[in-house]
Amino acid sequence: MMSLPPYHSLSRLDYLLLRLQLELKKTSTLRIVIIAIVLHSLFSILLIHNYLNYYSDTYHSKHSTSHEHPDKGKISIFSKPITNDDIDCERRYKLIKMDFNDPTVFGPNAINLLHSNLIQSKQLTHIGWFSDHFRWDEKIQCFNNRWTLCDKIFIAKCKPNSIRAIYQFVPFKLESNVRHLFFSLRATAEQLVEQSHDGFYGMLALIEFIDFTDEIIKLKFRYESESWSLRVEDYRSTKTIKSVTIMLACYGYSGIASFTDVRLTSESAGLDPLFSAYDICSWCSFKLTDHQVKKSNQFSNPEYEILKMPRYEKSISNHQITFVSQVSMDRLVILEQSLRTWNGPVSISIYILTNNSTNGRIQDWQRLYINKKIGSLKISLEKSTIILVPSVNPDHYPINVLRNLAIKMVQTRFMFLVDADFQPSPNLEANFLSSMNKYHSNYLRQHDMNGCRIAFVVPAFEYLDIPNKEDPILKSKDELIQLIHRDDPMIEPFRLHESNEVHGLTDYWKWYHANRPYNITYKFHDKYEPYIIVEKNSYFPMYDENLFNYGMNKVMHITEMFAANYTFEVLDNVWTIHFQHRSTPYYTDFLKNLTYRLRNRAERFKVLQRIIHQYDVLLDQCRLRN
Template identity: 40%
Template sequence: MRNLRFVIRVAFYGVTIYSALSTAVIYIFIQWFGRLQTDLYDADGAANRTVRGWPCGDYSSGSESNVLSRDVIARGQIDVHGWWQDQATVSANIQCFNEPWALCSKAFSITCKRGTVRAIYQHLSFRRNLTLRSFSLSLRVSAEQLESQTADSFLGALVLVKLSDGSEEFLRVPYPASTSTLARREGVYAASRSDRTIATATVMLSCYGYAGVVHFTDVRLTPLVEPAASESCRARDLLEDCPTSARSLPPGHRRQKLKYELLLGKVRSSKKRHLIKDVALVTQLSMDRLPVLEHTLQLWEGPVSLVIYVPVKGGKTDGDWQKLYVQKKLQNLKLHPDSHVSLAYGVPGSGDYPINALRNAAIKQTNCEYLLTADADFQPSPDFHKHFLLSTRSVANTDKVAFVVPAFEYLELPQKTDGVAQTKEELMQLLHRQDPFVQPFRHDITPESHQSTDYWKWYRTDKPYVVQTFSDKYEPYLVLKNTGQLPLYDERFTGYGMNKITHVTELFAAGYVFLVLPHVWLVHVPHKPSSYFADHVQNPQHRLRNRVQRFEFLIDIMRKYKLGRCK
């Protein structure tokens, strides 16, 4: 009996030791095999830079620090900590890859589309007292039935780094179209000058110009620190909880300077705020888009506050012919006597179209109590003024109410013989007939943009109702009261992308209640997309810059209204 116990004990210890050794061998093999598949990439133009530093981490256990969060920011949350996704849905779930050495792990899966960038982002704000000058970024990618469909297609990670002097640099970690297995790649970034440190890094996992599904997993950003550095390697010690504002522009970048000239209406006094009880259509457009106003103002009977962008060469505002052209067009429109029209002269090529600066100028020049803030290619419904005032009678205080105007779009360019819906019932017929002529705006492209309006509820109701949930994708068209406390549009946004949705976000942060109007609407008249739109949807670098601006805007909003970690 004693011999049997001895044999069992020896066998138990033998199995335990064998299991431990086997586990160690497998772990070493996985690490070696993973490194074997690693391709190393440097920052763009950084081939001759010296990367100094050791990976942050616990050297006793051999683990490297990863400052990227695994969390995904919820759509109803104003925050910058975690991964944030564009309108196109990115699924985040546990994936078990068909590799003999791979374990199940959290992965971001993106369905790529040929003509548009699809991505997920994370913004990191490093503490200002750090002397961080370099980091490594590693990730694994696998793909299903991936097919490159454009010459400039991109798959992988792109990082925009902002340095202490405000300059920008990029790190690219690209993957080839042949990617199928769970391949690991690593990029190393080093600041171009030793007197600059890293302020922020924004990571974009993206695909553009492909068809197929890609999976990103094991994404790690590891700071590289000097051997004698005293900084802690924990993420909470490296990153700012409530980040510092970063409104400064990179060296060499200047916002377009605009010179305004009032063509129609009286200059509004900065001291007196005597407002007329009316609703002004507040909009802007470039001079070449003036013919669009014939459709837009076809049924609008109230005042208009319009700012027209006029490009000038060499900074000289010799705009006599432009003024004559605009004045001739305005005569045909027969504007309301309380309207205001200004020209905004700008130098083309000195920046993207300054859409938010023009919107703010249009807001500031009108003397109407309420502002319908809509783009010039949207046609307001008939009798808008009458229905708006009737709908708002039951609202005691409208100072912090954002009245939502449901937006629709023509599915094809309307002809002069096509009738315009005069009532909500006629609009419903155009919506629900066998061959619909209109549909909810951007329903096929970015349905979340107007989803919170709840169109099915709007179809059935004749009373205003409150938008129940906030979404960071929501960008309705609004009627706002013209008060001294009304938040204006953020002028850092130019061209296409985030210029309107950020304004909606600030209104939510400022405590505005969003109330959907039951008997008014807007209809978008289709037109050729602008060059700014093409850059936004097809250029990964341009898209990333725009998203960095969004993160910086949110940081300002969180600090201003004491939200999230900035309370």
Template identity: 30%
Template sequence: WLAVCKFLNICSLTSLTLPTSRWRCRQFVFDVHVRSFPDGRSLLLTPCLADTPAAQVLERAVLESRVREVEEENRQIRLQLSQSQGTAAQSPDGNYGNQQWGASADTGPEDGDNTAEEKNNHTECPRSPTVQKCELIHVACVCAGHNASRDVVTLVKSVLFHRRNPLHFHFITDTVANRILSSLFQSWMVPSVQVSFYDADELKSEVSWIPNKHYSGIYGLMKLTLTKALPSDLSKVIVLDTDITFATDIAELWGIFRKFTDKQVIGLVENQSDWYLGNLWKNHKPWPALGRGFNTGVILLYLERLRRIGWEQMWRLTAERELMSMLSTSLADQDIFNAFIKQNPVLVHQLPCFWNVQLSDHTRSEQCYTEVSDLKVIHWNSPKKLRVKNKHVEFFRNLYLTFLEYDGNLLRRELFGCPSQASPDSVQLQSALEELDEDDQCYDFRRERLTVHRVHLYFLQYEYTPTEDDTDVTLVAQLSMDRLQMLEAICKHWEGPISLALYMSDAEAQQFLRYAQASEVLKNRKNVGYHIVYKEGQFYPVNLVRNVALKNANTPYVFLTDVDFLPMYGLYDYLRKSVVQLDMAHTKKALVVPAFETLRYRLSFPKSKAELLSMLDMGTLYTFRYHVWPKGHAPTNYAKWRTATTPYKVEWEPDFEPYVVVRRDCPEYDQRFVGFGWNKVSHIMELDAQEYDLMVLPNAFMIHMPHAPSFDISKFRSSSSYRNCLNTLKDEFHQDLSRKYGSAALKYLTAQRNI
């Protein structure tokens, strides 16, 4: 912060009160408000806003108004300067402060020497290349697998945070990343952002012939194929690694294309390690490069010109020639880019190093900046990532963590002064919202049903191989941060696949990630799909979260349960046998797993039905909710279950909400029910309306473990308007059910009126 204050004084923009520590804010709303000025600097505004939503909106409006005023002043000053000074500052060949590659281009600077560009990286409020106000900026990333899909979100957040232009992201993905990112962006609904996906499998043959030792594998070579992969009418693109964090508006980088000479086709930052100097260890032999070479974590690709000069053929010839002596690449695409540039130096435009401050080991990144305000892009290009050694690593880490935990919902803001590029889904959503009556007592409940929550599928590594007999069952549940402690126990009780939807904030999702990575039980289970549904609104959208878990189960059958229940040992195998025994593949059945509960936090879990019945008789266990909500499970007929040896059918009764095993194509949960009350009841009612037979399993059981009451049940108990709205929603659900299933559903409305 001292460095930032110093920067603010240098540029004489304004004086602001800054927090002494990022962590003293209860919520660090960074949407604050780093705002990039057209001259390339950034202004940090007050990070800790008031607690009330109204105050936050007011302060944000004031801050944005202040930023616009200063931006206009700066624009006028730059206009006056340009008129008086002309364009003398630009180098004759249009190179952005570049080292000039001439006849001696084969020999780079000696180790430890600084080019003129490096000595001039600290600039006093430099001029930025002009970018049109609403010009569309194209960004490409290669992203494959679960981990890279998670990492790229932080990059996207940092870009969206600073941007003032429409964006088009181009993702070259495998099947996993495509599924994750397409779902994420569809549910994120960020205005003026387009997303396109390209199948990496179709490009593998282009680079699979290249031996490669880099940890990124074949995907580390995919950037070589972008002229072929991206649309033929796309003229230029910014290419980024997934481990990049932006500290400024990406439009500044896009504007550098206008500084290219007629011959230049690639913009790169010099490599900040000694790798290409070949002196890191004895017999170290890197690929050929100009001097220190270039790093490909940030690339400006002039696609139109690359296609014109025959890029695809040129890089292939370069790779084939060098592989005759090098045998394989060590740094994937970077080696081939550098060998190509060594032979064609006139084609490269060297970017100032602050556009790719590299934090790998053995780098000279500290020489790239003298003030933190100089930083534009931070590149975590070491396998160690945040554990890398650098004297300013804590500053970089805090900046990265800010975006990692930043509330992505705040990035759903319209661009100021640019025409809206609303998708059909967002137009339909806006229309539905406008139809709501804000004077309706239950407006907040109806508004929640229309809320689109961001969803990040498969947040952690997931592997599942389908069984050959098509009898597999996935345990499906949802949870929030306060139930996280149940996960290890459930994994010990259930060895089959699990689909979990977690309702969390961005910061809580990172806490969960650290928890899962530190747990020996969880990190060794790859058949658990964790799907993050990001928090928004004032109600817990319990049925929406359940549906996310349900829709992303990958087995023919699902066990619909709650996360605070522990299934009996061996239940997974027992359910698979029951699926066959009851011919669920050809009949509509819902298998009921009887539910019990204990009031003890430490329980010697019963290993058999006989042991459970003994504990039931001794008062150690109880039938679930018999003392507070008997109607919820009484139709299970526990008295019959005690002696039953074969499955038996039970009839639907009002408020029945058992935990069941059904086919995966069962009805989804009704998302009008949020928070506490009737969320499972409505689902069982629709199963019955679709004529599912409710079959109780005689040798299955599950036990509810004690926990503190949820926030939603407390609201239900303390708020009469909450209870009144729930009754209103019940009536509307009954009416909808009658319209959907006709006279067969009248019994539910009659039963409701008789209660």
């Protein structure tokens, strides 16, 4: 055992070193390792801290907002245009100045009425940012400047031929009497390339008033700038604002656009730190407003007539499924192809464009033409109904009104709800009933008018090229799978590349190998819109008639069925195939018209709010406030 020499014979430093040597000999290897790890961690944290400080300073110097006008310390904003038309950032604006220190707009206590979360596809909620089929990225980034420390950034991959957007809905309580709003947004673009003369990236806001009118404002950014730029709108109205739908979007460009510090504030919220956006907004409370009643009455009572069917012989077969659809008169030829494999009854609404010279009435030649087309089909006329719906408005296609009319006329127990350009698989009715007898015999035998809440999914496919009328009809599932998996496929799952979420829950790989029906794995998905066979009973929800033209009309019906506790079961032995055809003007508007898309999404939010409250869907944000 080592002993220490007398203290006076060693210097103080020698004594401390010798003491340390003795303590280390007493220390276990494990303790030494732990001490080394702690020291290494502290050193690493110090290095990372220094690096982040350097990066923040460098990034700020590169991307800090700079304005080339002489009024330093002020922020340039675009004022409202002189006219009442939709704001267009290419028009003449008056440059005004706004004090950056105004607390009602930029202050830390100014309440932002917008949520920062992106709604996930499996969430049934209308609170937060809703994404289209092309998802946006999000990240947290810290800034070394005066307007924020850290904030969420939304990142869009812009495409020249289609809109990339996210949306948020802010409904106001009427007693809040909101008339004054502040909009602000920062954005930057990385190597954004303009590829369309009407390209846009920035914010649109649809402001709706209690008198059923609305206005759209736009905050547009220059694509040449890669620095963080600010746009602000100080909006004032003499009318009470009912709701605002915000849209962050880019169109007509290729490249990356990023948005941050998205704010919507109001004088009605004030600066009270105890105040909440929920105190003036009605996400968690719902009333069937006069606006919705007016729209429903406008669309729910259309003029129509039932087409007198050609003579037919009574059928000996007892059909239990009706093919239910809608089509415009100019696309009636599609039925000749899609109904080649269907010999059961149909219930189809036909939209007929008329003119004022005939007082909006259907002309005799139109009835004769429709009668001729229907008479050429090999359908069962006994329980079939053709509904003729005239209109003088070429810009309005009331698709859900047409669907509901067709549903009301169904005379069988089950309905096959499908679009007119889809061809059912051969023997679909017989195969469905065979599957029902095998796996749902009790359900098939019951005659309770209340019925059961099961939606049977018919997997959807599409031809990659327009097939010839002479081409043979697929007779079996094996033939279909062969055409899908061959080297040069002729058929693929419907909208596989455009948006695989639309029919993703069907799980096509599982269907290829399935020999019995199977349930979908999720309780909800906000993009799922399959074609279904469903029982006509008191549980079945009708389509929401506030939705028209193209966009969200079918998917919101499936959303309501999810909310009504329907289960979705995929049938293993039937399918339906889409035929390629020219696009409708409504579809073109949906792809490229920003204001059309914004209005469509605003209606989607209002329908979703009605569904959530009608079916008592509990939202986490609202549960905390009840």
